[in-house]
Amino acid sequence: MRIRRRLRGTSHRPRICICKSNRYLYAQLVDDDRGMTITSISSSRYKESEGVANCKQVAVCRRLGKDFGEAVVARGINEVVFDRGGYPYHGRVKAFADAVREEGIKF
Numbered sequence: 001m002r003i004r005r006r007l008r009g010t011s012h013r014p015r016i017c018i019c020k021s022n023r024y025l026y027a028q029l030v031d032d033d034r035g036m037t038i039t040s041i042s043s044s045r046y047k048e049s050e051g052v053a054n055c056k057q058v059a060v061c062r063r064l065g066k067d068f069g070e071a072v073v074a075r076g077i078n079e080v081v082f083d084r085g086g087y088p089y090h091g092r093v094k095a096f097a098d099a100v101r102e103e104g105i106k107f
Contacts, residue, residue: 017083058095065096069103082107
């Protein structure tokens, strides 16, 4: 609640919130004004058939961030608020955020 008190997504600048489990990384684009999720993505979409041995790899999170950034740009959104959910900004979280920024999203 301490984090959510400061971070708020709007219709013009929605919030990217992430969640890490032991196996996957999940991300959502949320409009807090309307109380709805605009789009979401999960690393569980990459299966072993695509050459992914482990969804906890930093390379998978980088790929996930690239795909998420493309989906956000396709919706016409250029600026967002990044909610790391209390996770330290390194490893998988940093790789995801950097890949989203490479797609032209500002935060």
